[in-house]
Amino acid sequence: MSLKRVLVANRGEIAVRIIRACADEGVESVAIVSEADRESMAAYLADQVVCIGPGASTESYLDINRVLQAALATGCDSLHPGYGFLAERPELADACAENGIVFIGPSGDTIRRGGDKIQARAVAESVGINTGAGSAALENLEQARAQVESIGVPVLLKAAAGGGGRGMVLVNHLSDLNEKFASASNEALQAFGDGRLYVEKFITQARHVEVQILADTHGHVIHLGERDCSTQRRYQKVVEEAPAVSIPLNVREALHVSAVELCRALDYVGAATVEFVVDAFTGDYAFLEVNTRVQVEHPVTELVTGVDIVREQLRIAAGEPLSITQAEVQLTGHAIECRVNAEDPRNNFMPAPGRVTTWIPPQGGGVRIDSHVYGGYLIPPYYDSMVAKVLTHGSDRGDALTRMGRALKHLTIDGVTTNKDFLISVIADEDFVGQRHHTRWVEQDFLPRWANEPQSAEFKETMSS
Amino acid sequence: MALTPEDIKALVAAFDASDWGEMSVKIGDTTLELTRTGRPPETSAGRFTETVVAPSAVPTAAQTSPAAAPASAAKSDSTVSEPGTSKTNLDGHLVRAPSLGLFWRSPQPGAPNFVDIGQEVDAEDTVGIVEVMKLMNHVKAGMSGTVMAIEPDNGQMVEFGQLLVVIRPPE
Numbered sequence: 001m002s003l004k005r006v007l008v009a010n011r012g013e014i015a016v017r018i019i020r021a022c023a024d025e026g027v028e029s030v031a032i033v034s035e036a037d038r039e040s041m042a043a044y045l046a047d048q049v050v051c052i053g054p055g056a057s058t059e060s061y062l063d064i065n066r067v068l069q070a071a072l073a074t075g076c077d078s079l080h081p082g083y084g085f086l087a088e089r090p091e092l093a094d095a096c097a098e099n100g101i102v103f104i105g106p107s108g109d110t111i112r113r114g115g116d117k118i119q120a121r122a123v124a125e126s127v128g129i130n131t132g133a134g135s136a137a138l139e140n141l142e143q144a145r146a147q148v149e150s151i152g153v154p155v156l157l158k159a160a161a162g163g164g165g166r167g168m169v170l171v172n173h174l175s176d177l178n179e180k181f182a183s184a185s186n187e188a189l190q191a192f193g194d195g196r197l198y199v200e201k202f203i204t205q206a207r208h209v210e211v212q213i214l215a216d217t218h219g220h221v222i223h224l225g226e227r228d229c230s231t232q233r234r235y236q237k238v239v240e241e242a243p244a245v246s247i248p249l250n251v252r253e254a255l256h257v258s259a260v261e262l263c264r265a266l267d268y269v270g271a272a273t274v275e276f277v278v279d280a281f282t283g284d285y286a287f288l289e290v291n292t293r294v295q296v297e298h299p300v301t302e303l304v305t306g307v308d309i310v311r312e313q314l315r316i317a318a319g320e321p322l323s324i325t326q327a328e329v330q331l332t333g334h335a336i337e338c339r340v341n342a343e344d345p346r347n348n349f350m351p352a353p354g355r356v357t358t359w360i361p362p363q364g365g366g367v368r369i370d371s372h373v374y375g376g377y378l379i380p381p382y383y384d385s386m387v388a389k390v391l392t393h394g395s396d397r398g399d400a401l402t403r404m405g406r407a408l409k410h411l412t413i414d415g416v417t418t419n420k421d422f423l424i425s426v427i428a429d430e431d432f433v434g435q436r437h438h439t440r441w442v443e444q445d446f447l448p449r450w451a452n453e454p455q456s457a458e459f460k461e462t463m464s465s
Numbered sequence: 466m467a468l469t470p471e472d473i474k475a476l477v478a479a480f481d482a483s484d485w486g487e488m489s490v491k492i493g494d495t496t497l498e499l500t501r502t503g504r505p506p507e508t509s510a511g512r513f514t515e516t517v518v519a520p521s522a523v524p525t526a527a528q529t530s531p532a533a534a535p536a537s538a539a540k541s542d543s544t545v546s547e548p549g550t551s552k553t554n555l556d557g558h559l560v561r562a563p564s565l566g567l568f569w570r571s572p573q574p575g576a577p578n579f580v581d582i583g584q585e586v587d588a589e590d591t592v593g594i595v596e597v598m599k600l601m602n603h604v605k606a607g608m609s610g611t612v613m614a615i616e617p618d619n620g621q622m623v624e625f626g627q628l629l630v631v632i633r634p635p636e
Binding site for chain 1: 473494495496564565566567596597598600622624625626627
């Protein structure tokens with residue numbers, strides 16, 4: 001079968017991205033919008049638009065019944081969930097199946113097995129993929145000491161009930177363990193009402209590397225290489241690139257094999273991302289998780305492979321074979337993505353929604369912009385603050401970086417505060433250029449330095465030229 | 466500079482407390498427009514004919530808690546009067562769809578309609594159903610009066626905020 005009409009169950013730039021892929025595949029698109037998104041770019045570009053609820057996403061983009069009703073009422077045969085919102089909710093995939101709508105993604109069961117971290121780790125271990133040194137919940141200090149001695153310092157003591165980076169204590173020396181264990185347990189009890197701890201090997205300089213997978217219903221599972229997403233702030237990716245040139249080739253190849261094997265073991269169908277943490281010093285790696293959706297940063301892989309991942313998702317959902325084989329996947333050059341957000345980096349990255357008065361995106365010469373912004377667009381306060389993904393492609397990393405510097409400087413966005421100057425400084429930083437950055441680099445090294453710089457990167461350049 | 470959600474919340478609260486019909490606030494390059502009149506401010510070019518009041522600026526808290534959000538509630542509860550005209554029979558209370566769904570005029574096929582044009586209704590009377598995946602949301606009249614118009618056909622898909630029924634309050 002081929003798809004006739006896709007419900008685009010998302011908003012923002014990814015909705016626009018999906019509408020574009022539908023048009024290229026000759027498939028109609030129906031956009032759902034909240035009241036706050038009636039004037040969104042997706043609403044302008046889709047073949048049909050329906051407003052499903054008020055601005056609050058719990059009554060619009062997160063309401064499975066409304067989303068499904070919109071698909072049925074507009075005669076859609078398929079639904080693309082994008083990323084975020086309902087994309088990794090198995091209930092939506094199940095509900096689509098029950099109502100005869102093709103969910104453009106894996107089955108509900110696969111989402112449950114792949115998306116659940118504990119289950120996914122078990123599957124990874126069953127196919128021999130390292131899931132990292134660590135312990136189950138610790139009973140007492142003696143047990144903690146035995147664990148730390150066997151793993152070796154440094155380790156992280158983590159609250160069993162914790163999350164989002166809270167309740168973590170770093171132990172650098174075994175002699176500190178008594179004191180740190182008591183304070184971590186105390187802190188966990190205060191913060192989460194549960195003092196149980198577990199211990200995890202701490203990687204001082206960790207790289208976040210992820211492998212892009214495509215799997216069709218004909219048994220083909222291929223990878224499109226890897227991405228390095230080590231530039232993060234509070235576990236949110238800031239800059240992504242492909243390929244991960246700082247990682248030795250043999251390690252990258254091992255990651256590819258592991259990711260393909262894991263997806264085979266999961267009977268995976270669709271686009272997936274298998275995430276790993278890689279020790280920048282030793283090259284040791286451990287499995288983190290599987291994302292069962294298209295990722296924000298998928299375009300960097302598209303730029304270096306020439307494969308349109310969203311169109312492949314549509315083909316896979318229609319039951320067609322992948323348009324390329326593993327042997328046909330060739331990497332060309334290097335690609336970088338910067339996430340431009342409406343936020344104020346000088347004010348603790350506070351979101352800054354508002355109306356964009358002037359919007360002049362950079363163009364040409366290896367630049368790609370994925371965005372839903374236009375001049376006069378009102379960025380609503382309900383949703384995330386990303387306004388554009390600025391991507392550049394070059395012959396190598398240096399070339400791609402030069403083009404990124406140019407692209408960001410040529411981006412004009414007036415009316416709202418953005419992190420543009422912050423990004424310009426990040427990609428020009430010696431550590432970043434020299435690939436000495438890691439997942440904690442932005443917070444530990446870069447931001448303290450940058451906070452003391454009174455002038456923007458653009459301003460300095462003007463002064464020195 | 467740009468408006469923060471807190472700023473917008475404060476401005477909506479100030480608007481609520483006032484007896485103004487419209488408010489326009491310009492701070493730097495950002496303009497916030499609020500209105501209770503059931504139509505968009507004249508400066509905003511709406512693509513949709515059924516644009517509702519208190520544009521996209523009403524904060525989440527206000528959306529989810531009706532008691533805290535008279536300005537957003539105004540879109541379904543307020544009496545609409547065209548500026549420059551006296552109270553005529555064009556006036557009415559507009560009942561709008563609380564959600565996307567299928568509009569049904571009767572509780573089940575073949576049953577009598579909840580309401581017909583010309584009928585007197587009480588505020589608590591059901592004027593129709595908006596069905597969302599077998600979930601039957603009864604839509605109340607919201608005020609007593611006479612049913613002047615029933616916009617969608619039976620079984621038609623309606624969008625969020627779409628006009629369902631016009632009720633004329635008693636003289």
